[in-house]
Amino acid sequence: MKRYLYFIVTLGFLMLWSSCRKDFEFSPSKGGLQFSKDTVYLDTVFTNIGSSTYNLKVYNRSDDDISIPSIKLGLGETSNYRLNVDGIPGKVFENVEILAKDSLFIFVESTIDINNFPNPNGNYLYTDQIEFDSGSNQQKVELVTLVQDAVFIYPNRDNTTKVIETLTLNIDDQIIETELQGRELLPTELTFTNEKPYVIYGFATVPSGERLTIEAGARIHFHNDSGLIISNNASLNVNGAFSTDQELLENEVIFEGDRLESAFANVPGQWGTIWFLDGSNNNTINYATIKNATAGILCDGNPNGIRNKLTITNSQIYNSSAFGILGRNTSIVGRNVVINNAGQSSFAGTIGGRYNFTHSTITNYWRNSSRQLPAVFLNNFLLDEENNATLASLTQANFNNCIIYGNDNPEIGFDEIEDNAVSFNFKFTNCLIRFEDRNNTLTEAYYDLNDINHYEGNIYNEDPNFKDTELNKLMIGNESAAINKGNSTFATQVPIDILNVNRTTTPDLGAYQHITFPKEE
Incomplete structure (x- = not known):
């Protein structure tokens, strides 16, 4: 009875309130x-x-x-x-x-x-x-x-079936039909100038036997899931130059996504990669900025050629959702290279290969998610779906006068399958490295920092004093532990730093000679 009375009272109140309410008058x-x-x-x-x-x-x-x-x-x-x-x-x-x-x-x-x-x-x-x-x-x-305005490069489309052209690639001398949308560049498209930016939809491919030349000051933009492929017997030459304005980078070649709004300026994973297939050769990149890709550079094969498969100098790779540079049984030379912020490794030399980096700054201050790999990662094998391993020799992996640092610890890592048929050679010389095995869990021989076959003249865990890692400004300041710690022999091989400053007299570690940071207001 009480519950019924309560219901009647509540209903009456609602009816009374409703009868008093006036309609909105606009x-x-x-x-x-x-x-x-x-x-x-x-x-x-x-x-x-x-x-x-x-x-x-x-x-x-x-x-x-x-x-x-x-x-x-x-x-x-x-x-x-x-x-x-x-x-x-x-x-x-x-x-x-x-x-x-x-x-x-x-x-x-x-x-x-x-x-x-x-x-x-x-x-x-x-x-x-x-x-x-x-x-x-x-x-x-x-x-x-x-x-x-821009030059647009996009795959052909059949207007009847609405099917978009996909790529046929020569990989390891095997012709493979892929599901990658894209097309080969035409003969008239094999020079990218700085007159207009380029916007690429799908994967633009440098045909076999051809060379893509990219002139200083060119701007290349990629749509989502797009990239550049350098195919068998093809090459890429990026001919950027030093820029006096380090904000505009007027003479550098810039690779980035096609969203120009400021909100997208530093968003990782907006496009795919620059992919050097196994048979490509004699590739050079000078004064380039590669940012916001999935993998800035993916380089495959040719580990023991007469010439290095890829030589990259005076270049920056930032904000890669997976890898800055991923090498797979290949040969790469890097001088004055700066890599930062990758979802996995900034540099990974996998399935063996031959790698030589001098006066480079390879760091990883990724904050978008947890990562499983250090800034620099090396291994000598590839596992298939059934966990069968393909082994290859890590012939060389030399890091000279470099800074290897980040927000994880340690920032170098190895994964080796021991086999007498393959080698596993690496050496860090005169580098500033973040490495501290606090729990004594890294017992493998290649983590023995006293082994001069692998480590010599290095500094560990001291402050590099970077300007701003979040904004990818990896210049070092007056308080850096890297100042004047470079080996002069390596410095003569790379006598000018990435900002065009002579380093031969008192070389600092990394890609930059130290500068004085302006005082914060």
Whole structure:
């Protein structure tokens, strides 16, 4: 009985409250809206590539519920902007209601074809307005987008079947049909200049017997799941040059994703890799920045050729979701190389090979997730799906006058299958290394730091005094333990540091001679 009485009382209260409630009455807006910004800048986008979504918040600060008679783009239905007002897409909206002391969100996107405008000269500033109401009550918010022209390289598509072209690759002299979308570069595409940026969809492949030359100052952008493949008997020559402006890097060749918005500036894994197939040869990279890839460089095969398969100098590789450089039974020479922030290893020399790095800074301060591998990792085998091992000799892995550091410990690691048929040779000489076996768990012979066959003249666990590891600024300061600790013999092999400073008199370790950091304000 009590429960029944309680139900009746509650129901009566709700009916009484409902009968007293007045319907919302919306009065027309009188132009007193406020906005989270007076101009929405949609950053820079490539022609015909959709922008990110940006938001604008509209406030009704008054005590009245209001209705905005119209919200529309100034160019109406012809505008290249798209709006979404409180979940409804369109370009023109009528009688948009906002409660007193409340707000609404407007989301803005754009896709713009630069070729629709006269004389764009490579860039075009596209503008429009969001107009609220009309006449004397009208208020406006400006929309601004810089549209950049580019050379687009993308796979062919059959307009009938909608099938996109996939690659056929020569790997280890075997012709393999892949599911990788992409195509071979045409003869007219084998020189990338700095006149316009390049945007690559899928994997662009350098054909067998050809060479891709990339000139100083070129900008190469990759769409998601895209990359560059240097095929059998082909080569890549990246001919960047020193830049006087270390922010603009005007003469460096830059490889990165195709999202130009600032929010994507340091996001790992936006594109695939630069992949040197087994039969490619005589590859050189000088003054390049490779960032935000899955693996900055993937280099396969040719460990014992007359020439090194890849020579990389004065170059930086950052923000790789897996590896900065992944070598697989190959040969790589690196001088003045800087690698940082990789989801696994910054440098991994796997399945043996031949590697020589001098005056390089190889660090890993990855913070996006936990990682299982150190900054530098070496092994001599590959396991198949049934755990059968393919062995190969680690002929050389020399690191001279380098800094090898990071936010894990230790930052060097090895994984060897011992077999008399293969060798496992490596040596760290005059390097600053983060290595501390606090729990005495690293009992393998190759972790014996007193073995001069593997370790000589090194410094362990002292502060390199980097400028800013999170922003990939690996210059060393006045308090660095690396100052004047370089072997002069190695310094004469790389007499100029990555910033064009002579190091032969008092060489520091790593890719940089030390500098004085400006005092923080």
